Amino acid sequence: MMLSMLLRIYALPLMLCLVASPVGAEVNGFATLGAAWFSNPNADFAYNNLSSGAGNSRTIDLGLDSNLGLQWTTKPAQSVRLTAQTVIARDASNNLVPSITLANANFYLPNNLSLLVGRTQNPNFLYSDVRQVHFALPWIRPPREVYGVTSIFNYDGVQASFQHVLSDQWVFHTNFGVAQAVSDYSRDAGDHVDQLHADNMKYMSISLQNAAWTVKLSYEQGNLTTQSQRLQDAFTLLSQSDAALSDRLALVNKDYQFATLGARYESDDYLALFEYAWRHLDAYFGERSGAYVTLGKRFDKFMPYVTLARTWTTVGNSSNSIAQQLYASVTYSASSASLGGSYQLSDHVTLKGELQVVAPDPGSRWAYEAYSTQYDYNTHAQDVLLSFSLNTVF
Amino acid sequence: MMLFYSRLLSLLVGILVVTSASANCWQVVVNQSTPVSHLSQLQVQAIYTQHYQVNGETPTLIDLADEALRTQFYQEVVGMSLNRWRAHWARLVFTGQGNPPAQLSIEQTLSAVQKTINTVAYIPFNKQVPSGVKVVYVYEGREGNAEQCLDVR
Numbered sequence: 001m002m003l004s005m006l007l008r009i010y011a012l013p014l015m016l017c018l019v020a021s022p023v024g025a026e027v028n029g030f031a032t033l034g035a036a037w038f039s040n041p042n043a044d045f046a047y048n049n050l051s052s053g054a055g056n057s058r059t060i061d062l063g064l065d066s067n068l069g070l071q072w073t074t075k076p077a078q079s080v081r082l083t084a085q086t087v088i089a090r091d092a093s094n095n096l097v098p099s100i101t102l103a104n105a106n107f108y109l110p111n112n113l114s115l116l117v118g119r120t121q122n123p124n125f126l127y128s129d130v131r132q133v134h135f136a137l138p139w140i141r142p143p144r145e146v147y148g149v150t151s152i153f154n155y156d157g158v159q160a161s162f163q164h165v166l167s168d169q170w171v172f173h174t175n176f177g178v179a180q181a182v183s184d185y186s187r188d189a190g191d192h193v194d195q196l197h198a199d200n201m202k203y204m205s206i207s208l209q210n211a212a213w214t215v216k217l218s219y220e221q222g223n224l225t226t227q228s229q230r231l232q233d234a235f236t237l238l239s240q241s242d243a244a245l246s247d248r249l250a251l252v253n254k255d256y257q258f259a260t261l262g263a264r265y266e267s268d269d270y271l272a273l274f275e276y277a278w279r280h281l282d283a284y285f286g287e288r289s290g291a292y293v294t295l296g297k298r299f300d301k302f303m304p305y306v307t308l309a310r311t312w313t314t315v316g317n318s319s320n321s322i323a324q325q326l327y328a329s330v331t332y333s334a335s336s337a338s339l340g341g342s343y344q345l346s347d348h349v350t351l352k353g354e355l356q357v358v359a360p361d362p363g364s365r366w367a368y369e370a371y372s373t374q375y376d377y378n379t380h381a382q383d384v385l386l387s388f389s390l391n392t393v394f
Numbered sequence: 395m396m397l398f399y400s401r402l403l404s405l406l407v408g409i410l411v412v413t414s415a416s417a418n419c420w421q422v423v424v425n426q427s428t429p430v431s432h433l434s435q436l437q438v439q440a441i442y443t444q445h446y447q448v449n450g451e452t453p454t455l456i457d458l459a460d461e462a463l464r465t466q467f468y469q470e471v472v473g474m475s476l477n478r479w480r481a482h483w484a485r486l487v488f489t490g491q492g493n494p495p496a497q498l499s500i501e502q503t504l505s506a507v508q509k510t511i512n513t514v515a516y517i518p519f520n521k522q523v524p525s526g527v528k529v530v531y532v533y534e535g536r537e538g539n540a541e542q543c544l545d546v547r
C-alpha cells in the first residue's frame with residue numbers, strides 16, 4: 001500500500017515535472033472535453049469511481065468524460081523504457097485532481113519477453129488500459145455494464161509479458177502479474193470517500209491477434225478490503241444479532257475472482273466487439289456479470305455504432321433486515337442500448353456523440369448515484385443519457 | 395487561352411506524376427548487420443502494430459513522411475487505414491509500449507537504416523537499396539505479381 005500512497009502524494013509534482021520535461025524524454029498527452037445530459041432528475045448517471053454526474057446533481061455534467069492526461073517517456077537504454085502518466089479528472093469526492101495512472105519501468109528481454117515494474121493499468125479488458133484515452137476508444141466511454149464489473153484500475157506490481165508469432169496467421173500474447181491496488185469510492189455523492197484495497201492480486205491474460213481479429217481471455221484473483229465507517233457501523237450492528245453472518249458478509253480480506261472474455265473484429269469497413277466480464281466476491285457483493293456487443297460501420301472518417309449491453313447481479317438471501325439492506329445496496333441489474341458516432345476531425349482530433357437508453361431492473365440500487373428521495377427503485381425506468389465529447393492526443 | 399491550356403496540361407501531368415509516384419509494392423528494409431534475413435507479412439504487421447521484437451530487441455520504426463505512400467503501405471501491408479492506425483498507436487503510446495515512428499523522406503529513411511542497426515523501415519518496391527541496407531520482406535501487391543507494381547520515380 002506504501003507505493004499506492006506515494007503515487008497519490010506525488011501526482012501533482014509529477015505533472016509539473018512532465019510539463020518541464022528534461023531533454024531526451026518524450027512528452028505526449030491526451031485530453032477530452034465532454035458534456036452529458038441525463039433525463040432522470042432524481043438520480044445521477046455516474047461512471048467508474050465517480051459519485052455524481054448529470055441528472056439529480058446537475059443538468060449538464062462536464063465531468064463524466066472530461067480529462068487531461070500527460071505522459072513522459074524516456075529510454076535510458078535500448079531495452080528499458082520509463083513511463084510516467086498523470087491524469088486530471090474528477091474524482092470520487094467531485095474534485096478535479098491529478099492522479100498517477102502509469103509509473104513504471106519496462107524491461108525488454110530477448111525472445112519477445114518483457115518485464116514491467118511499477119504502476120500499470122488494468123490489463124484484463126480489451127480497452128481497460130486506455131479507458132481514459134477517449135481518442136483511442138471506439139465509443140465515448142466503455143460500456144459501464146462490463147467495465148463497471150470491477151472498480152480496480154491502477155495496478156501496482158510486476159507484470160511479465162510474452163508475445164510470439166504463431167505460424168503465419170496469429171500473434172500470441174500473454175501477461176502474468178502480481179499486484180496490489182487502492183481505489184476510492186463514495187456512495188453518498190462524494191460527502192464521504194472510502195477506499196477499496198485489493199491485495200495479493202494475481203492475474204493472467206492470453207490473447208490471439210491477427211490483422212482483423214483479437215480474442216482475449218483473462219483471469220484474476222485476490223483479496224478485497226474496504227475501509228468505510230458506514231459499513232463498519234452496519235456490520236457492528238449486524239454482529240450483535242448474527243456474528244457469523246456479519247463475518248461472512250463483511251468486506252474484510254475477502255477472496256474475489258474475476259474473469260473476462262473479449263473478441264474484436266476490426267477492418268477498415270467494420271467494427272464488431274463483444275466482451276463478457278464476471279466477478280465473484282466472498283462478501284455481501286455476491287456475483288456480478290456483464291456483457292455487451294458493439295457493431296460499427298466505417299465511412300472513411302465517420303463511424304456510427306450501436307451497442308447493446310446488459311449487467312446482472314446475484315446476491316444472497318437473508319431474513320436479517322440489515323443483511324437485506326446490504327444486499328440491496330449492491331444490486332445492479334440493467335440493460336442499455338446506445339447509438340453513437342465518431343468523426344475524425346483531423347489526424348489527432350475526434351468528435352463523438354452518443355445517445356444511450358438505460359433501463360435498470362426494478363430494485364437496482366447501484367444503477368445510479370446521488371438518488372433523490374423521489375426516486376422509485378421499484379419502477380422499471382427507462383432513462384436517456386446524451387453525451388458529446390471532443391477528444392485529442394498530442 | 396494558351397496559358398490556360400498550358401496550366402491545365404501541367405496540372406494533368408502533375409496528377410499523373412503523383413499517381414505514378416504511388417507504389418502498391420513495398421520492400422521492408424533493415425540495417426545490413428541486423429541478423430535477420432526474412433520477415434513474413436504477419437511479422438511486419440506485428441512490428442508496425444504491436445512493437446514485435448526483431449532479433450530480441452524492440453526495433454526503432456520509421457514511417458515515410460509522404461502521407462499518400464504511408465497510407466498505401468498501411469492499407470496494403472499492415473492491413474489498416476491511417477485513421478485506425480492512429481487510434482491504435484495512441485493506445486500503444488498511452489499504455490507505455492512505444493512511440494509513433496519518426497516520419498522521414500525515402501532518402502532520409504535509407505540513410506537512417508544504414509546508420510542504425512535495430513531500425514525497420516519500408517520503401518517503395520523499385521527503390522534501389524544502398525549498401526549497408528538489406529531487404530527482409532517484399533510485398534508484391536495483393537496478387538503477388540511484381541509486374542503489376544507501379545513504377546516510382
